[in-house]
Amino acid sequence: MRFSALALARNALTGHQRWQPQWRDAQPQADYDVVIVGGGGHGLATAYYLAKNHGVKRVAVLEKGWIGGGNTGRNTTIVRSNYYLPESAAFYDFSVKLYEKLSQELNYNIMFSQRGIITLAHSRHDEETLRRSFNAMRLNGVDCEWLEPDELFNRMPRYNRDSRYPIHAGLNQPRAGSARHDAVAWGYARGADALGVDIIQNCEVTGFLGGDGVVTGVRTSRGEIRAGKVCLSVAGHTSKVAAQAGLRLPITSYALQAFVSEPVKPVFDTVVLSPATGVYLSQTDKGELVIGGALDLYPSYAQRGNFHTLEGVVAGMLEMFPAFSRLRLMRQWAGIVDVVRDSSPIFGPCPVENLYLNCGFGTGGFKAIPAGGWTMAHTLATGEVHPLIKPFGLERFTTGRLVDEAAAAGIAH
Amino acid sequence: MLKIDCPFCGPRDEAEFRCGGESHIQRPGPHNDVSDAQWADYLYMRQNPQGWHFERWLHAAGCRQWFNLARHTVTHEVRAIYAMTAPKPQVEAAEGRA
Numbered sequence: 001m002r003f004s005a006l007a008l009a010r011n012a013l014t015g016h017q018r019w020q021p022q023w024r025d026a027q028p029q030a031d032y033d034v035v036i037v038g039g040g041g042h043g044l045a046t047a048y049y050l051a052k053n054h055g056v057k058r059v060a061v062l063e064k065g066w067i068g069g070g071n072t073g074r075n076t077t078i079v080r081s082n083y084y085l086p087e088s089a090a091f092y093d094f095s096v097k098l099y100e101k102l103s104q105e106l107n108y109n110i111m112f113s114q115r116g117i118i119t120l121a122h123s124r125h126d127e128e129t130l131r132r133s134f135n136a137m138r139l140n141g142v143d144c145e146w147l148e149p150d151e152l153f154n155r156m157p158r159y160n161r162d163s164r165y166p167i168h169a170g171l172n173q174p175r176a177g178s179a180r181h182d183a184v185a186w187g188y189a190r191g192a193d194a195l196g197v198d199i200i201q202n203c204e205v206t207g208f209l210g211g212d213g214v215v216t217g218v219r220t221s222r223g224e225i226r227a228g229k230v231c232l233s234v235a236g237h238t239s240k241v242a243a244q245a246g247l248r249l250p251i252t253s254y255a256l257q258a259f260v261s262e263p264v265k266p267v268f269d270t271v272v273l274s275p276a277t278g279v280y281l282s283q284t285d286k287g288e289l290v291i292g293g294a295l296d297l298y299p300s301y302a303q304r305g306n307f308h309t310l311e312g313v314v315a316g317m318l319e320m321f322p323a324f325s326r327l328r329l330m331r332q333w334a335g336i337v338d339v340v341r342d343s344s345p346i347f348g349p350c351p352v353e354n355l356y357l358n359c360g361f362g363t364g365g366f367k368a369i370p371a372g373g374w375t376m377a378h379t380l381a382t383g384e385v386h387p388l389i390k391p392f393g394l395e396r397f398t399t400g401r402l403v404d405e406a407a408a409a410g411i412a413h
Numbered sequence: 414m415l416k417i418d419c420p421f422c423g424p425r426d427e428a429e430f431r432c433g434g435e436s437h438i439q440r441p442g443p444h445n446d447v448s449d450a451q452w453a454d455y456l457y458m459r460q461n462p463q464g465w466h467f468e469r470w471l472h473a474a475g476c477r478q479w480f481n482l483a484r485h486t487v488t489h490e491v492r493a494i495y496a497m498t499a500p501k502p503q504v505e506a507a508e509g510r511a
């Protein structure tokens with residue numbers, strides 16, 4: 001079903017009772033060319049581009065709960081490409097560019113709002129590090145601007161001028177911003193479904209068919225399904241699923257929390273990240289502040305979140321914006337993220353034949369959904385790893401050629 | 414929130430501690446015989462279980478001693494606290510919800 005002003009008017013006449021489901025409730029078939037495990041943004045985008053760019057028709061997305069119920073529906077929706085290393089910048093900037101056209105591509109308003117992201121420097125040493133990022137972004141061809149304290153207080157009138165962590169400078173990526181997370185999942189789902197992809201919810205993958213280092217399908221809570229290729233996009237649950245195929249991965253799962261305030265009038269029109277307080281925040285179109293911070297303290301599969309982290313994030317936010325002390329937090333939740341030593345994703349084939357990985361995005365894979373889907377679809381359909389994701393193969397942990405964004409990107413994890 | 418019973422200081426708030434990740438990992442050797450794959454496994458590959466996890470902890474804001482915990486990664490229940498050099502304790506036999 002297409003959305004248009006006309007459709008809206010027509011449905012208004014019938015009291016909005018006649019909108020149809022946006023994708024079929026598909027039943028599992030006996031076999032597929034490609035089975036994608038995990039109905040988050042990455043799995044759905046991969047399915048969409050498999051059908052759209054490569055004409056692969058027999059594709060299923062198996063989701064143990066509901067689509068977008070994982071980290072894709074739990075994240076703080078920041079989209080940016082202000083990375084340090086050339087490999088990362090090329091991949092994430094391709095993703096930002098796909099985001100720019102995604103609403104038209106899917107005919108689904110994903111509300112991509114390019115309001116910039118400002119990373120702050122709070123000391124002379126921070127400033128030097130930030131300069132280095134600034135230069136790296138320039139060299140990587142990612143546009144950015146350097147902001148002095150005056151300009152920063154203009155952009156963020158509510159920011160604390162008398163802070164324990166004074167502002168020395170800021171680095172802005174104007175093309176960064178935020179997008180509506182559910183819409184990204186739903187838009188790709190609807191698009192994939194229209195191209196014939198089976199989206200099968202309430203279908204948990206519990207093991208694999210095959211053996212001896214070859215996968216020929218999956219065991220699920222709804223029976224066995226044969227597959228030419230299987231792609232794992234299950235984020236924080238990748239170690240658990242991959243273990244069923246005898247695969248060990250360099251992943252540790254942690255809870256990462258997000259917090260949302262009550263809605264208020266527009267007070268903040270960009271995204272700010274402070275390495276000193278370990279907090280970043282933005283304001284949604286509805287008026288809520290969306291606040292994020294550091295990982296929880298220890299490995300976890302509990303989607304609850306730790307109180308110490310909450311306290312730390314709130315304290316950090318109030319250091320930045322004392323006026324927000326009057327706001328109430330309305331909601332808090334956690335997602336299970338797949339943290340990798342070098343803070344870069346793991347993409348492509350693995351030692352188990354026919355099994356492909358798209359994982360390791362940890363705290364930052366929402367921004368990567370369009371590019372992740374695009375490049376994984378290419379890899380699955382052609383058998384050739386897409387050039388943009390070649391540096392991110394699992395073999396890098398053996399060769400030692402890590403893509404060490406942990407030290408370089410200045411993210412707070 | 415956890416209250417962790419430091420073997421040296423007694424029960425303290427989790428914020429005083431630092432989790433050092435999976436325990437009982439043996440460094441492979443002798444080093445001339447170690448393949449790149451074995452080294453990668455040692456450095457990077459982790460069990461990361463959804464269930465009981467045997468892990469190292471440091472009482473960072475206390476006695477600064479290391480010790481081991483058996484902790485469940487879904488319930489966060491701590492079932493055993495034991496010395497760095499002690500073997501993995503049995504935790505599964507007595508429970509039915511791992």
Ligand SMILES: Cc1cc2nc3c(=O)[nH]c(=O)nc-3n(C[C@H](O)[C@H](O)[C@H](O)COP(=O)(O)OP(=O)(O)OC[C@H]3O[C@@H](n4cnc5c(N)ncnc54)[C@H](O)[C@@H]3O)c2cc1C
Pocket residue numbers: 037038039040041042043062063064065066067068069070071072073074075076077078079203204205206233234235236237241256257258292333334335336337358361362363364365366367368
């Ligand atoms: C609080 C928080 C804030 C974040 N903020 C940002 C941000 O601002 N910007 C950014 O870029 N990234 C952010 N991230 C990271 C981002 O959310 C993730 O990297 C991204 O959503 C991963 O997408 P995915 O499709 O790979 O995984 P998910 O969306 O987690 O999807 C995986 C799916 O697999 C399913 N699944 C698991 N096991 C099985 C099984 N056995 N069988 C079938 N299905 C299974 C799950 O139910 C889930 O729906 C944040 C994450 C969190 C938790």
Ligand SMILES: [Zn+2]
Pocket residue numbers: 419420421422423472475476477478
């Ligand atoms: Zn102690």
